[in-house]
Amino acid sequence: MSAEMLLEIRGLSKSYSGVRVLNSVSLSVRKGSVTGLIGENGAGKSTLIKCINGVTRPDAGEILFAGETLRRTTIESALRRGIVTIPQEFNLANEMTVRENIFLGHELKHGGVFLNHSAMRKRTAELLERLESRISPDAEVSTLSIAEKQIVEIARALNRACRLLIMDEPSTVLNPPEVENLFRIMRAMRGDGISIIYVSHKLNEVKTVCDTVAVLRDGEFVCEKPTAELTARDMASLMVGRELSRIFPPKPAPPAEDAPPALELDGVTLEKLVHHASLKLHRGEILGLAGLGGSGRTELAEAVYGIRKTVSGRILVNGREVRIHSPAQAVASGIAYLTEDRQSSGIIQTFPLAWNCSLISLRKYCLASFIRKKKENAAAEEYIRRFRIKTNSGATPIGELSGGNQQKGAIAKSLDHSPEIFIFDEPTRGIDIKSRGDIYSFIGELARRGMACLIISSDLEEVIGLCRKVAVMRGGTVAGILEDEHVNEKEIMYLATGVK
Amino acid sequence: MNRNQTTLRKQRAWTDILNESKPFLALAALLLVCIISNEHFRSPQNLINITRQVSYTGIVALGMTFVIIAGGIDLSIGSLLALAGVSGIMLMGKIADPAAAVLAAFAATLAIGILGGVVNGAIITLGKVPSFIATLGTLSIYRSLSLYMADAGTVSSSNDMFRALGSADFLGLPLPAWVFFGLAVVFGVILRQTSLGRHICATGANAKAAEYAAIKTGTVRFITYAIAGLTAGVSAFLFSTRLNSISSTDAGLSYELDAIAAAIIGGTAMNGGRGSIAGTVAGVFILGIISNALDMWGAPVNLQGLVKGSIIIIAVLIQRQKNA
Ligand SMILES: Nc1ncnc2c1ncn2[C@@H]1O[C@H](COP(=O)(O)OP(=O)(O)OP(=O)(O)O)[C@@H](O)[C@H]1O
Ligand SMILES: [Mg+2]
Numbered sequence: 001m002s003a004e005m006l007l008e009i010r011g012l013s014k015s016y017s018g019v020r021v022l023n024s025v026s027l028s029v030r031k032g033s034v035t036g037l038i039g040e041n042g043a044g045k046s047t048l049i050k051c052i053n054g055v056t057r058p059d060a061g062e063i064l065f066a067g068e069t070l071r072r073t074t075i076e077s078a079l080r081r082g083i084v085t086i087p088q089e090f091n092l093a094n095e096m097t098v099r100e101n102i103f104l105g106h107e108l109k110h111g112g113v114f115l116n117h118s119a120m121r122k123r124t125a126e127l128l129e130r131l132e133s134r135i136s137p138d139a140e141v142s143t144l145s146i147a148e149k150q151i152v153e154i155a156r157a158l159n160r161a162c163r164l165l166i167m168d169e170p171s172t173v174l175n176p177p178e179v180e181n182l183f184r185i186m187r188a189m190r191g192d193g194i195s196i197i198y199v200s201h202k203l204n205e206v207k208t209v210c211d212t213v214a215v216l217r218d219g220e221f222v223c224e225k226p227t228a229e230l231t232a233r234d235m236a237s238l239m240v241g242r243e244l245s246r247i248f249p250p251k252p253a254p255p256a257e258d259a260p261p262a263l264e265l266d267g268v269t270l271e272k273l274v275h276h277a278s279l280k281l282h283r284g285e286i287l288g289l290a291g292l293g294g295s296g297r298t299e300l301a302e303a304v305y306g307i308r309k310t311v312s313g314r315i316l317v318n319g320r321e322v323r324i325h326s327p328a329q330a331v332a333s334g335i336a337y338l339t340e341d342r343q344s345s346g347i348i349q350t351f352p353l354a355w356n357c358s359l360i361s362l363r364k365y366c367l368a369s370f371i372r373k374k375k376e377n378a379a380a381e382e383y384i385r386r387f388r389i390k391t392n393s394g395a396t397p398i399g400e401l402s403g404g405n406q407q408k409g410a411i412a413k414s415l416d417h418s419p420e421i422f423i424f425d426e427p428t429r430g431i432d433i434k435s436r437g438d439i440y441s442f443i444g445e446l447a448r449r450g451m452a453c454l455i456i457s458s459d460l461e462e463v464i465g466l467c468r469k470v471a472v473m474r475g476g477t478v479a480g481i482l483e484d485e486h487v488n489e490k491e492i493m494y495l496a497t498g499v500k
Numbered sequence: 501m502n503r504n505q506t507t508l509r510k511q512r513a514w515t516d517i518l519n520e521s522k523p524f525l526a527l528a529a530l531l532l533v534c535i536i537s538n539e540h541f542r543s544p545q546n547l548i549n550i551t552r553q554v555s556y557t558g559i560v561a562l563g564m565t566f567v568i569i570a571g572g573i574d575l576s577i578g579s580l581l582a583l584a585g586v587s588g589i590m591l592m593g594k595i596a597d598p599a600a601a602v603l604a605a606f607a608a609t610l611a612i613g614i615l616g617g618v619v620n621g622a623i624i625t626l627g628k629v630p631s632f633i634a635t636l637g638t639l640s641i642y643r644s645l646s647l648y649m650a651d652a653g654t655v656s657s658s659n660d661m662f663r664a665l666g667s668a669d670f671l672g673l674p675l676p677a678w679v680f681f682g683l684a685v686v687f688g689v690i691l692r693q694t695s696l697g698r699h700i701c702a703t704g705a706n707a708k709a710a711e712y713a714a715i716k717t718g719t720v721r722f723i724t725y726a727i728a729g730l731t732a733g734v735s736a737f738l739f740s741t742r743l744n745s746i747s748s749t750d751a752g753l754s755y756e757l758d759a760i761a762a763a764i765i766g767g768t769a770m771n772g773g774r775g776s777i778a779g780t781v782a783g784v785f786i787l788g789i790i791s792n793a794l795d796m797w798g799a800p801v802n803l804q805g806l807v808k809g810s811i812i813i814i815a816v817l818i819q820r821q822k823n824a
Contacts, residue, residue, distance in 0.1 A: 331714035
């Protein structure tokens with residue numbers, strides 16, 4: 001092993017119940033470098049990471065870290081060696097505070113016995129400040145948004161003494177400024193000699209921040225190349241094994257002026273976070289809803305879906321005012337909502353994929369409240385085919401699928417009751433570039449058939465590519481609406497931040 | 501690829517079957533050991549006796565299984581059994597016509613059972629009190645009410661029809677066993693084949709995701725407590741016909757523990773989301789056979805609790821292993 005390598009993996013293989021997930025993978029990571037790790041959903045990226053950080057054991061192969069062969073790695077022994085991970089699925093104790101989570105397992109103590117709360121709070125505040133976040137160290141994690149939870153996971157990793165930082169899709173829900181800041185921190189760490197493995201489906205980010213890129217395809221190592229030699233397009237074709245055509249469908253024409261909107265929000269105000277938000281969403285329209293973290297996008301969507309109480313303002317569906325107090329009522333009014341927080345509210349991990357797909361629409365498969373399982377399974381198989389969900393059957397517990405494939409299941413679940421109005425909150429979170437194309441064209445098709453779509457996304461490229469019209473929120477209200485050629489990064493960010 | 505997939509599916513099915521059949525394998529092994537080692541145990545009369553004895557707790561365990569799968573617990577079930585039984589027999593004494601009296605007692609026992617369950621459900625879902633606390637409270641309340649009504653004694657019936665029901669049997673099996681098996685089939689079908697069953701599992705597995713998926717989780721949990729109350733009522737009626745009386749102090753005592761234990765031994769996840777009725781039935785028989793066999797072998801009565809407790813802990817350890 002050459003002295004400049006921190007990590008060398010040779011011939012690593014791993015199977016889950018007889019299925020090869022990693023097949024003789026080799027990879028090396030240089031000291032003080034950022035290695036991008038890319039591959040389609042289910043290619044084995046997270047599994048490779050879990051083999052390195054001791055979450056699971058490989059079946060065969062060798063891992064050398066700082067010149068030493070790692071054997072029987074456990075989570076603790078990996079941490080002790082300085083292998084720190086930001087996992088794809090968060091590992092936070094929801095009922096505890098941000099500070100408690102950040103110091104979980106290595107609390108600071110007075111004289112080795114009593115917890116030193118003030119030191120931990122101070123350190124937490126410093127970490128959060130470094131991440132330019134306004135989260136309170138004493139906030140309970142369950143009250144945080146998904147982007148905030150992501151920041152807490154990052155802060156927790158930064159709080160560890162580390163030689164190798166592994167980041168499994170840390171940026172999926174972050175906004176452009178937050179991503180910029182994250183990259184600044186990563187570059188500083190690299191300058192200190194720390195190595196980073198960075199997993200992302202946002203290939204432009206990989207291009208920006210990584211020194212080399214390693215590609216996995218179907219559990220096989222494809223290649224590792226200097227980023228300078230590759231364009232984002234090249235990376236996509238290496239992942240997929242062929243050229244990719246454009247991924248966004250043509251934008252639908254503007255709706256007829258006289259039709260009443262499918263969904264109209266008129267001065268909707270919540271107790272906190274949202275004030276006098278108004279917007280109109282027409283049938284067949286794909287409306288973007290952009291804004292920074294904390295601008296109230298998700299809260300507004302949750303109010304429409306009956307999860308949050310409105311204080312004042314009206315919600316109209318097809319021109320008629322509705323009062324929605326629960327998701328059940330929202331669904332009855334033809335509204336679907338795909339939550340941003342897949343893990344806690346989007347899917348039921350222990351349920352088979354097929355049961356997740358029919359979770360909302362179960363009645364459709366019932367005859368006098370008896371479930372017709374054949375029909376239910378057939379519907380799941382259809383989604384597996386259409387969204388290319390990588391699994392061996394609809395009977396697999398959804399928690400055993402890769403992150404991106406779980407997300408596809410969550411989309412299927414929300415679509416299956418044939419809503420008229422669909423609010424997507426971070427719809428393509430963790431989904432690879434090829435499947436993203438599938439999902440975009442599916443959304444386009446639904447819009448053509450008259451469904452009204454509202455797309456909440458921190459991924460500006462996605463908003464700009466999909467939507468002819470974008471509402472931008474700032475400080476809890478709709479700051480402005482952009483159309484046609486005004487839908488571009490500069491104008492969106494101007495409205496979102498209020499500064500040019 | 502396709503062939504690969506089918507063999508895969510088969511493999512998965514195999515490990516699933518093995519995991520799900522643990523309680524049945526344990527039951528079969530236990531039966532085998534007891535049958536070989538003790539001639540009294542294997543007498544048909546003893547086997548029928550075991551079946552009768554386990555039926556009373558078994559019926560209650562069915563309701564408990566629903567409650568636990570939906571993410572709750574019902575500690576009040578034994579007290580509720582006593583309250584329902586006492587109410588039934590007391591009402592019976594006030595009605596002259598014997599047939600009408602038995603019918604009225606039956607209706608009253610069931611009604612009190614359901615009412616008790618509804619009260620539990622209301623406290624837990626409307627009052628948002630954790631189920632452990634709420635039913636710990638009603639455990640005390642229901643027992644106290646039945647003690648008060650019966651003056652801390654035993655209420656008996658003098659109705660011959662009622663007594664006759666207690667020794668009724670068909671095709672060699674006593675009535676409670678038929679009711680137990682019949683209800684087990686119904687509960688099993690509800691859990692596996694109907695939307696209510698699916699919603700019970702979803703509520704226990706991830707209440708927030710279920711709520712977001714338009715499932716009325718409060719209603720679902722409420723229903724499970726009402727059903728548990730119903731099973732307490734059914735069991736109370738059968739139990740009091742057997743003895744032709746019911747003791748307000750002893751009836752249903754620690755039934756909640758046996759019911760919880762049976763469900764857990766049968767593979768129901770303690771924190772909800774997963775479980776099976778067939779497993780619970782196996783669990784009920786495992787507990788019943790062990791206590792019967794210990795009697796047969798002449799083990800000290802006071803040590804039976806030790807054995808039962810150890811079995812429960814071992815069952816949970818095995819479950820834990822599967823989840824890891
Ligand atoms: N615990 C598990 N049990 C069974 N199969 C698993 C398990 N974990 C992962 N797999 C399978 O391993 C394969 C690779 O999954 P992995 O999570 O490594 O993919 P990934 O490259 O991280 O994908 P994504 O981009 O979607 O996160 C998937 O097909 C998945 O179904
Ligand atoms: Mg992954």
